[in-house]
Amino acid sequence: MNPEIIYLLATLLTALLGVAIGFVAISYKSLFKKYDTLKKSYAELEEKNRQESQKIIEEAEEKSQSIVKSAETLSQELKASLNQAFKNAMDLHSQSLGQISDEYKKSANSFTSNLSQEIKNSLSIELEKMIADLSRDLKEVVSSAATDLNKSYVKAQEDVKAFRENSYKKLEQEMVNIIKDTLETSLKKSLTSSEHEEAIIEALGEAKRTGLFN
């Protein structure tokens, strides 16, 4: 192919590519612009929502405080009116109430007097029973303790006796051993050659007598 044609074609293709890139760049710019607009709108919307929510909360708080306040006022008013009504009633019937109170006092005194006597009697009986029971229990405890103490004492006495006897036996054995050792040491040093010789002949004689050499 002719090089000029190739050059022209290449130039044309390069120009087309440049146009395409320019178009893509413009599209991107447009997209970025749209994205910024949307982002701004979203932020505005979010702020608006937050403000409205805050407003609603504040209104609700105000409303609730108002309700609580009115309820307290109502309660105080009700209490005051009730007190007044009670006071009026008391003023009207104070005399009859006093009489009732005196009679009640009398009957109550009589009742408590009788009751205390009964309680006293009952308590006395219970106390006596309790003391008897306790005495019996204590007696058993003391008796058991005395028995245990006696057993322990007897056991201790036996232990002491056994220990004393054991120690005494050990002492006896020690003394016997000392005498034995002394005798052996003494014999070792004091036997003469002729005594040794005689002892050996005697030993041989004993061996013969007992049939050792048969």
Next chain:
Amino acid sequence: MTNILSKIATKKDLSLFKSEIEVLISSLYKYQEDGLENALNNDVRSWVAEEIRKNLKNKKEAEEYFKSIIKDTESIDFINITLAYEPSQSALGRISSWVKTNVGEKTLLDIEYDPNLLGGAKIAYKGKYLDATLKKQIDIYFDTQRDVVVGKLKSYGVL
């Protein structure tokens, strides 16, 4: 049994004697004049040399004589005896004499020593055993008469 063996008292002595006889047998094969006589003079104890000269009439029969001695030693019995002291030669002679008279001519003593036995002897012979030591007798006494000893101590106010 050859007379010469009756002069031997102990197993240790027998061992030495046998080695002396071996030396004398060897001397018979030496190429020197009177090798046996030289050996008798120089290589064995005097009593051994003396006994051999006494018993050996004809030196030509020497080898046969020595071999008969060696053969005799093979049939010797031993009494194993443990003593508390080391006896003198004369005491050993008396003990050996008692053994040869009362047990047998071919019986020698195999002696051991243990000073803790105090006195007497422990005797073992053909699988049989007897402890006839002073130590044993004292042990028995203190075992059986312990109460007597304690009674004595009490009577002296020690216990």
